[in-house]
Amino acid sequence: MKNFAKQAASSFxxxxxxxxxxxxxxxYEKVAKTISTRLPSAPNPPKLLGEGFDTLCFKHGERAIKILKTGNFDERSYKIRKAILEDQLSRKLYEYSNRNFYPExxxxxxxxxxxxLEGETVPKGVHDKEGLSSIARQLALIHQSSPVKVDKTRWEQISRITSSNNNNPHFRRHLKHPDFNPSWKYLEETLGLQKEETIAKLLGILDGIDKEDICFCHNDIWGDNIIRNGKELFVIDFGDADWGFRGWDLAYFLLHNQSLENLDEIDLFLDAYISSFDKDPVEFKQHLSAQLNLFVPYLLVGKYNMKFNVQILNNNDFLIYYN
Structure with a gap:
């Protein structure tokens, strides 16, 4: 493995x-066939299983060949994948390199x-107890890992999220963008919420983000990045994995999983996540719940442009979910 690590580190x-x-x-089919010649033999040539925005995935025997169509790999992303896949999730990484000769x-x-990984993605989400518990435990393993240090660029990105209202003009401009006018009209008609008051509330949410919750995160966990094989679930696609906020990762999954309208699902997920940490379960759950109340509206309003529903809780926090 050390020889492979040296080879991989010099191949970017x-x-x-x-x-x-x-x-x-x-x-790319020809590329996959060329690469397959140095892999263990299989009865059939590589088969294209899926194509994403920048990635193609081929199956060759018991190996997955993932080809990047745009961009390139670097040593930092290699270290991330190796540490997460092998050290945390016990899945083998055989090669991660730019040095693959194109046949022509x-x-x-x-x-x-x-x-x-045999199985299918879960576009409709994960809603059974075993599945939610499995995803929660895998996320906990990722959050407890430290495959790379926080570099300057990443730290600047994180710091922008936790900046004060006066230093967050991008988010303010985003909320006032004309594309959001239908959402603001919907809020006013259905709940009587005024645009400026709501923006002020959402900007205030940023000040409550806990910098102590910076950890290593998946940053893109949703149904298409989860494989189900019978009762087993596997988190995949670590292209966006990097340092970030624990609350962001948890909220991102629950939001895309459409679990925010089901308090039982949230409880199951958080309880399984908490069980992986040596922390007081009651205090930690209260802390995580507060983080969700901070990040769910930030994600939905700041990152996505869609009609949303807002429920005002007793403590005047927003609980926002898909309409």
Missing amino acids: TLRPGEIFCDHEKTD GRCFVPVEIEDF
């Missing part, structure tokens, strides 16, 4: 005269090779 920067493939002209020229294709 292209040499003079080498370029990445033009993804619009690349025959001096071009290279970034490729990741890992164990193939």
Whole structure:
């Protein structure tokens, strides 16, 4: 494994005269077949299973060949994947490199090779007790890991989220964007909430974010990044994994999982998550609940443009969920 680590660490920067493939002209099936020749033999050639915005996934025997169509890999992202997949989730990473020769020229294709996970994604979410508990425990493992240090750029991104109202003009402009006018009209007609008052409330939410909850996060956990194989669930796709806020990760999953209207699901998820930490369960749950009340509205209003529903709780916090 040390030899592979040295090889991988030196394989991210292209040499003079080498370029990445033009993804619009690349025959990725041919690339996958070429890569498969150095993998354990399989009865069938690589089969394309799915295509994302920037990634293609092929199955070859018991291996998954993931080809990056745009961008490239670097040593930092390699360290993240290796630490999370192998050290935390016990899944093998065989290769993570830019140095994959394209069959028809001096071009290279970034490729990741890992164990193939049988199963299907869960676009409708995870709503059973065992499934919610499994995702919660996997997230807890990720949150307790430290695969890389926080670099300067990432810290600046995190700091912008926790800046004061006066230093958060981007979020203020976002909320006042004309595209949100239908949402503000909906809020006023249904709940009597005025636009400026609501914006002030949401901006105030940012001041309550707890910087002590900065940890390593998945940052994109939703149904298409979860594989179900029978009763087992696997979190996949660590392309956005990096340092962030615990509350963001938890809220992001519950929001996309459409669990925010089901308090039983939230309780199940939080209880399973809390069980992975050596903390007072009552105090930690109160803390996590407060974090959800901070991040759910921030995510839904600040990140997504959609009609939303707002329920005013007794403590005047917002609980926002899909309409």
